Amino acid sequence: MLRFVVQRLVVAIPTLFVVVTAAxxxxxxxxxxPFSTDRKLPPAIEKNIAAKYHFDRPLYVQYAEYVGGVLxxxxxxxxxxxxxxxxxxxxxxxxxSFKIGAVAFVLMVVLGVSLGVIAALRQNGPADYTVMSIAIxxxxxxxxxxxxxxxxxxxSELGWLPIGAWDGxxxxxxxxxxxxxxxxxxxxxxxxxxxxxxEALHSNYVRTARAKGLPEFExxxxxxxxxxxxPLVSYLGPAFAGLMTGSLVVxxxxxxxxxxxxxxxxxxxxxxxxxxxxxxxFAALVILLNLVSDVLYAxxxxxxxxx
Amino acid sequence: MSLATLTSRSPETAAxxxxxxxxxxxxxxxxxxxxxxxxxxxxxIILGVMVLLAVIGPLLVxxxxxxxxxxxxxxxxxxxxxxxxxxxxxxxxxxRLFTGLGVSLAIGAVATAVSLVIGVxxxxxxxxxxxxxxxxxxxxxxxxxxxxxxxxxxxxxxTFGSNFILLFxxxxxxxxxxxxxxxxxQTLSLKQKEFIEAARAIGLSRxxxxxxxxxxxxxxxxxxxxxxxxxxxxxAESFLSFLGLGVQPPMASLxxxxxxxxQDMELAPWLLIFPxxxxxxxxxxxxxxxxGLRDAIDPKDRWQSLSCLCGRGPPAVRRRSACSCPxxxx
Numbered sequence: 001m002l003r004f005v006v007q008r009l010v011v012a013i014p015t016l017f018v019v020v021t022a023a024x025x026x027x028x029x030x031x032x033x034p035f036s037t038d039r040k041l042p043p044a045i046e047k048n049i050a051a052k053y054h055f056d057r058p059l060y061v062q063y064a065e066y067v068g069g070v071l072x073x074x075x076x077x078x079x080x081x082x083x084x085x086x087x088x089x090x091x092x093x094x095x096x097s098f099k100i101g102a103v104a105f106v107l108m109v110v111l112g113v114s115l116g117v118i119a120a121l122r123q124n125g126p127a128d129y130t131v132m133s134i135a136i137x138x139x140x141x142x143x144x145x146x147x148x149x150x151x152x153x154x155x156s157e158l159g160w161l162p163i164g165a166w167d168g169x170x171x172x173x174x175x176x177x178x179x180x181x182x183x184x185x186x187x188x189x190x191x192x193x194x195x196x197x198x199e200a201l202h203s204n205y206v207r208t209a210r211a212k213g214l215p216e217f218e219x220x221x222x223x224x225x226x227x228x229x230x231p232l233v234s235y236l237g238p239a240f241a242g243l244m245t246g247s248l249v250v251x252x253x254x255x256x257x258x259x260x261x262x263x264x265x266x267x268x269x270x271x272x273x274x275x276x277x278x279x280x281x282f283a284a285l286v287i288l289l290n291l292v293s294d295v296l297y298a299x300x301x302x303x304x305x306x307x
Numbered sequence: 308m309s310l311a312t313l314t315s316r317s318p319e320t321a322a323x324x325x326x327x328x329x330x331x332x333x334x335x336x337x338x339x340x341x342x343x344x345x346x347x348x349x350x351x352i353i354l355g356v357m358v359l360l361a362v363i364g365p366l367l368v369x370x371x372x373x374x375x376x377x378x379x380x381x382x383x384x385x386x387x388x389x390x391x392x393x394x395x396x397x398x399x400x401x402x403r404l405f406t407g408l409g410v411s412l413a414i415g416a417v418a419t420a421v422s423l424v425i426g427v428x429x430x431x432x433x434x435x436x437x438x439x440x441x442x443x444x445x446x447x448x449x450x451x452x453x454x455x456x457x458x459x460x461x462x463x464x465x466t467f468g469s470n471f472i473l474l475f476x477x478x479x480x481x482x483x484x485x486x487x488x489x490x491x492x493q494t495l496s497l498k499q500k501e502f503i504e505a506a507r508a509i510g511l512s513r514x515x516x517x518x519x520x521x522x523x524x525x526x527x528x529x530x531x532x533x534x535x536x537x538x539x540x541x542x543a544e545s546f547l548s549f550l551g552l553g554v555q556p557p558m559a560s561l562x563x564x565x566x567x568x569x570q571d572m573e574l575a576p577w578l579l580i581f582p583x584x585x586x587x588x589x590x591x592x593x594x595x596x597x598x599g600l601r602d603a604i605d606p607k608d609r610w611q612s613l614s615c616l617c618g619r620g621p622p623a624v625r626r627r628s629a630c631s632c633p634x635x636x637x
Contacts, residue, residue: 015450023462030466140590142542144549144562145583148569156573245457249549253569263458264550267465279458 004298005291012287019283020070020276024063027272034079034270053079070280076273080266086277089262094281096166097251097258101243103178108185108239113232115186116193117225123198131190138187143246147180147253164255177254181246185239192235196228203227226300233297237290244282337527340603347599350592357589361412364405372406373557374398381575392577394567398557400581407559408585414475414544414560415537415593421479422540423533426486427525431517433487434494445491448484456481460543464552474553478543482536489532493525527604534597538590545586561586 035041035049050056054065069076075086119131154176155163167173200206201224209219251260259278266274341347365372369388376387376397384392391400433444463477497503498521506516545562547553554560561582568579 011446011449018450022459026459026462026466136591136594140538140594141583141587142545142590144545144565144569145586148565148572148579149583152572152576152579245546248457249546252550264461264552267461275462279462282458
C-alpha cells in the first residue's frame with residue numbers, strides 16, 4: 001500500500017511541475033504586463049518597477065527565481081493588490097469557496113447515492129423514471145442557467161432567499177449557491193450509483209444473502225451498496241474538478257467573495273503571481289483528490305491494489 | 308452460377324438467395340437499433356431542425372443579429388415585429404438566437420474535430436507502437452488529465468485574445484485526452500487480430516497499417532464519443548462566454564446570450580429564458596443521440612444508457628423484468 005502511494009506521489013510531483021512551467025510561460029507570453037495602463041508611464045518609473053519585480057532580468061532567470069520561491073513556500077507578492085501577498089489573498093478567500101464546495105460535496109454524495117439506490121430498488125417503476133428524468137435534466141442544464149433562474153424565482157419573485165452576497169456565510173445565503181453547484185453532480189452520481197446498484201443487486205452474492213434470509217435493509221446497505229459505490233470513489237477526483245469550475249460561475253453569479261473572482265480577474269489584469277498561485281493551489285488540490293480517490297479505491301477493491 | 312440464372316429457374320429460390328446474399332452487416336444492425344430508439348430519433352430530427360434554423364434562420368428574420376433599434380429597447384415577445392422580444396440595445400432576440408445557435412454548433416463541431424484528429428492519432432500511435440512510445444505518450448496524457456483544464460483555457464484565451472479560431476483550438480486541444488485513451492484501448496485489442504497480422508505479413512509499413520487498418524476499425528467507439536464531446540464543447544464555450552472570455556459582442560453564442568439575459572432578467576426575463584431553452588434542448592439532443600449510438604454500436608453496455616430509462620442491467624435482469632423500452636427489445 002505504501003509503495004502504491006509513493007508511486008502515485010512520484011507521478012504527482014512532475015505533474016505539478018509541468019503545471020507551474022506551462023502556466024508561467026503562457027502568462028508571460030500574454031501581451032501587456034500588470035503595470036500597463038492607458039497613460040504611458042515615464043520611462044524612469046517603468047524602469048524602477050521592472051527592477052523591483054525583476055522583470056528586467058531574462059525570462060529563464062525569473063522562472064528559476066519563481067520556482068525557487070515556490071519550493072520555499074513563497075508564492076510572491078500580488079502585483080495588483082499592492083499590500084498583499086498571494087498567500088494572503090488565498091488565505092483570506094479560500095474559506096468561502098471551501099465552505100460552499102464542502103457543503104455541495106456532502107450534499108451531492110448523500111443525495112446522489114440515495115436517489116441512485118432508490119431508483120435501482122424501484123427499477124422501471126415510477127420512482128425510477130422520476131429520478132432518472134431529473135438526472136437527465138441535471139446533466140443537460142448548465143449551472144449558468146439554473147443559477148439565474150433560481151435567483152429569478154426564489155430571489156426576486158418569491159423573495160424567500162437573498163439573491164446574492166455572502167453575509168458571513170449565513171444559511172439563507174448558502175442555499176442557492178450550494179444547490180446550483182451540487183445539482184449536476186447529484187445527477188451524475190445518482191446515475192453511477194443506479195447502474196452500480198442494479199448490477200450488484202443481480203449478482204450471485206446478493207442472491208446468496210437473500211437465500212440466507214438476511215433482512216432486505218442489510219442486503220442493500222451491507223452487501224449491494226458496498227460494491228455499487230466503487231465506481232463512485234474513482235469519480236471523486238473529476239467531481240471535485242467539476243465543483244471547482246462550477247464555483248467560478250456560482251461565485252460570479254451570486255457575488256460571493258471566493259477565489260473564483262481572483263482567478264479570472266487576475267488573468268485579465270496580468271497579475272502574474274496571483275494567477276500562478278491560483279493555478280498551483282487548484283492543481284495541487286485536484287492532484288491530491290485524485291490521489292486520495294485512487295488510494296481509497298485500492299483500499300476498497302483489493303483487486304487493484306498492486307496495479 | 309449467377310443470380311440471373313437462378314431468377315429464371317424459380318422466383319422463390321431467388322428471393323431466398325437474395326436474402327442470404329444481402330446479409331446484415333454490423334453497421335446495418337447498429338442502424339436498425341439506432342432507429343428503433345425513439346429518443347435518439349426524435350433528437351436527431353430536432354437537431355436537424357436546429358441546424359437548419361442556424362443556417363437559414365437569420366435569413367427569415369427581418370432583423371440582423373447586430374441591428375440596433377432605439378425604439379425597441381427591452382420590448383417583450385410578439386411586439387414591434389420581434390417574435391421573441393429584443394434586448395437592451397433593441398436587437399432582435401430571435402435573430403441573435405439563430406446566430407448564436409449557429410456559432411455554438413460551429414464551435415462544437417470544429418473543436419470536436421480538432422480533438423478527434425489529435426486524440427485518434429495520439430491513441431492509435433501509442434497503442435500500436437506500444438513499449439516505450441506508449442508509456443511516454445500515455446504518461447503525458449495522465450499528466451494533462453490531472454490539470455484543471457478550464458484554467459488553462461482561461462489563460463490561453465487571456466494570452467492570445469478572444470479570437471474565434473483560437474477558441475476552437477483551445478477547447479479542442481483540451482478535449483482530446485479521453486479520446487486518446489479510448490482509441491489506445493481499442494487499438495491494443497485490434498492489434499492482436501489476424502487481419503493486422505496479415506497486413507504486417509504482406510509488408511505494409513506501420514503508419515500504413517495504422518491509417519488504413521486500425522483507424523477505420525475504431526469508428527464505432529469514436530463516433531459515440533464524438534457525439535458526447537460536442538455538448539461538452541458547447542458547454543465549455545458557453546462557460547467561457549459567461550466569464551466574458553468567449554465570443555465577443557456583437558457576435559453572439561448561446562453562452563453570451565444567456566449571460567446577457569441573466570444580467571437583465573428582472574426587466575426582461577425572456578432574454579434569459581429563450582436562450583436557456585435552446586441551450587438545454589441542444590445539449591439534451593446530443594446526449595440522447597450519443598447514448599442511442601452507444602446502445603446501437605456497443606450493445607453490451609446498454610444498461611448504462613441515459614436515453615433508455617428501462618431495460619438496463621445485464622441480459623439476465625432484462626429477462627426478469629418486463630420492459631417496454633423500444634431499444635431494449637432489439
